[in-house]
Amino acid sequence: MTNVKPEAATEVSAAEPGSPVAETRELVVEAKNVTAGYLPGINILNECSLTAYKGELIGIIGPNGAGKSTLLKAIFGLVQVRGGEINLYGEDITNLKANELVSRGVGFVPQTENVFPTLSIRENLEMGLFQKPKEIDERLAFVLGIFPELEKRLKQRAGSLSGGERQMVAMSRALMMGPHVLLLDEPSAGLSPVRQDEAFLRVKEINRAGVTTIMVEQNAQRCLEIADRGYVLDQGTDAYTGTGRELLGDPKVISLYLGTLGDEDDD
Numbered sequence: 361m362t363n364v365k366p367e368a369a370t371e372v373s374a375a376e377p378g379s380p381v382a383e384t385r386e387l388v389v390e391a392k393n394v395t396a397g398y399l400p401g402i403n404i405l406n407e408c409s410l411t412a413y414k415g416e417l418i419g420i421i422g423p424n425g426a427g428k429s430t431l432l433k434a435i436f437g438l439v440q441v442r443g444g445e446i447n448l449y450g451e452d453i454t455n456l457k458a459n460e461l462v463s464r465g466v467g468f469v470p471q472t473e474n475v476f477p478t479l480s481i482r483e484n485l486e487m488g489l490f491q492k493p494k495e496i497d498e499r500l501a502f503v504l505g506i507f508p509e510l511e512k513r514l515k516q517r518a519g520s521l522s523g524g525e526r527q528m529v530a531m532s533r534a535l536m537m538g539p540h541v542l543l544l545d546e547p548s549a550g551l552s553p554v555r556q557d558e559a560f561l562r563v564k565e566i567n568r569a570g571v572t573t574i575m576v577e578q579n580a581q582r583c584l585e586i587a588d589r590g591y592v593l594d595q596g597t598d599a600y601t602g603t604g605r606e607l608l609g610d611p612k613v614i615s616l617y618l619g620t621l622g623d624e625d626d627d
């Protein structure tokens with residue numbers, strides 16, 4: 361694990377054996393020293409950098425208010441980037457609008473308000489594809505392969521679903537667009553421990569299907585356990601990065617960000 365500041369984090373540490381990164385090193389998403397914010401004169405992200413190589417599952421953890429959601433929104437064109445740049449497959453996508461990013465293969469699942477409650481599950485899934493009706497069946501088959509429990513409930517109103525079910529619909533909705541890159545904001549938030557495990561398994565499955573995935577999580581331990589690499593965001597910048605395993609084993613990261621994981625010390 362390395363403290364990536366003050367240098368820019370365009371380099372990654374060696375890929376773990378067996379990680380998808382070991383074979384392919386195509387840079388998919390690159391955020392370079394991104395500065396961004398909502399209100400004039402107030403920067404939430406400060407020279408924040410991140411990379412995601414093809415096929416990687418990247419975990420982003422850090423305290424509340426660190427800017428994790430803001431980073432995903434900056435990548436997806438929902439927050440004004442004021443400095444630095446964001447590249448997708450080497451092309452500058454800084455401040456492109458969300459619909460442009462969707463057409464370039466980027467999907468985003470916000471933490472909340474990520475389904476249309478008055479529409480059925482099927483309508484939620486099909487709505488982004490109304491201009492491409494021929495693609496619906498193939499995409500639906502892929503999505504229902506990952507979330508088979510949705511199949512029997514396609515007519516059900518999304519607003520009547522539990523939190524975990526809504527999360528599945530939200531992820532499915534993003535997958536219907538056939539993204540190469542998926543940005544997930546706290547897929548386990550608000551779920552019971554069992555449902556959280558399930559959500560992480562689905563994320564892993566989506567990633568294994570070849571979708572480069574960048575996931576923000578408050579469940580730092582579980583996130584780093586399944587991530588190829590992770591970033592610890594603190595005060596709007598990438599404070600630490602490393603493989604999931606490196607971050608989980610780093611005493612500084614444990615004491616500052618993983619809290620109770622360090623409680624195994626005898627006294």
Ligand SMILES: Nc1ncnc2c1ncn2[C@@H]1O[C@H](COP(=O)(O)OP(=O)(O)O)[C@@H](O)[C@H]1O
Nearest residue numbers: 398399404422423424425426427428429430431
């Ligand atoms: N729409 C907004 N307008 C103004 N400030 C915002 C907005 N959204 C988030 N912020 C502020 O940005 C900071 C980082 O928020 P956020 O990215 O949501 O953090 P995290 O996801 O790491 O908890 C917080 O101080 C928050 O109050």
Ligand SMILES: [Mg+2]
Nearest residue numbers: 428429430471
């Ligand atoms: Mg957040």
